[in-house]
Amino acid sequence: xxxxxxxxxxxxxxxxxxxxxxxxxxxxxxxxxxxxxxxxxxxxxxxxxxxxxxxxxxxxxxxxxxxxxxxxxxxxxxxxxxxxxxxxxxxxxxxxxxxxxxxxxxxxxxxxxxxxxxxxxxxxxxxxxxxxxxxxxxxxxxxxxxxxxxxxxxxxxxxxxxxxxx
Numbered sequence: 716x717x718x719x720x721x722x723x724x725x726x727x728x729x730x731x732x733x734x735x736x737x738x739x740x741x742x743x744x745x746x747x748x749x750x751x752x753x754x755x756x757x758x759x760x761x762x763x764x765x766x767x768x769x770x771x772x773x774x775x776x777x778x779x780x781x782x783x784x785x786x787x788x789x790x791x792x793x794x795x796x797x798x799x800x801x802x803x804x805x806x807x808x809x810x811x812x813x814x815x816x817x818x819x820x821x822x823x824x825x826x827x828x829x830x831x832x833x834x835x836x837x838x839x840x841x842x843x844x845x846x847x848x849x850x851x852x853x854x855x856x857x858x859x860x861x862x863x864x865x866x867x868x869x870x871x872x873x874x875x876x877x878x879x880x881x
Contacts, residue, residue: 721766723796723829731788732799732823735762735860738867751776759786759861769795770859774848780804782848784855798824799859801842801851819845 721727736759746753752773759768767789775781785800800822818841825838845851852871856864865872 721790723826725826728798728824728826731766731768732786732858733860734766735862736760736768737762737863738861741867746772746774748776757867762862766790770855772852779848780846782851784848784851786855786859796824796829797822799855801845801855803848803851819843819851 721731739758739760741758742756746755748754752775754771754773756769756771759770760766761768769787769789771783771785771787773783780803782803783800786798788796788798790796802820802822804818820839820841822837822839827833828837842854845854849871852868856872
C-alpha cells in the first residue's frame with residue numbers, strides 16, 4: 716500500500732471525503748452489542764491506493780434513531796482525522812440546546828479546526844435525506860463514494876421505501 720499524506724486544506728478534505736474508495740475488510744460479520752450500542756466498522760482504501768480510512772457505525776439499542784456513521788482518515792505516521800459523520804437526533808452534553816442535535820444531521824471537518832487544534836466536527840448541517848440508519852448508510856455510502864458497499868452490506872444498501880424500513 717502506497718499511502719500518501721496530503722496537506723489538510725478545504726479542497727483536500729472534500730477530495731478525501733468524495734474520492735472513490737473500496738472496502739478492504741469488515742470488523743465483524745454482525746454488529747456487536749457493546750455499552751448499549753450495536754457497533755461495527757470497516758477499513759477502506761482509496762481506489763488509487765494512496766489513502767486509507769476507517770468507518771465506524773453505532774446504533775443505540777434503546778433509541779434506534781440515535782446512530783452515528785463516521786469516516787476517519789488514517790494518514791501514515793500521523794493522527795487520525797474524523798472527516799465526515801452522519802447522525803440521528805441525540806443529546807449532547809456540552810451543547811444540550813443545540814438545534815442540529817435534535818434533528819438528523821451530519822458533521823464535517825474544516826481546515827481551520829485542524830490547523831488550530833479545535834474541536835473536530837464543530838460544523839454541521841441538518842438534513843432531510845435520511846430519517847433511519849438504513850437511509851443514513853445509503854447517504855453516507857454515496858457521499859463518501861464507497862464503490863463496493865453492496866458486497867459487504869447489501870441489507871443496508873438495498874433501496875427500500877421509507878414506510879417499509881425496519
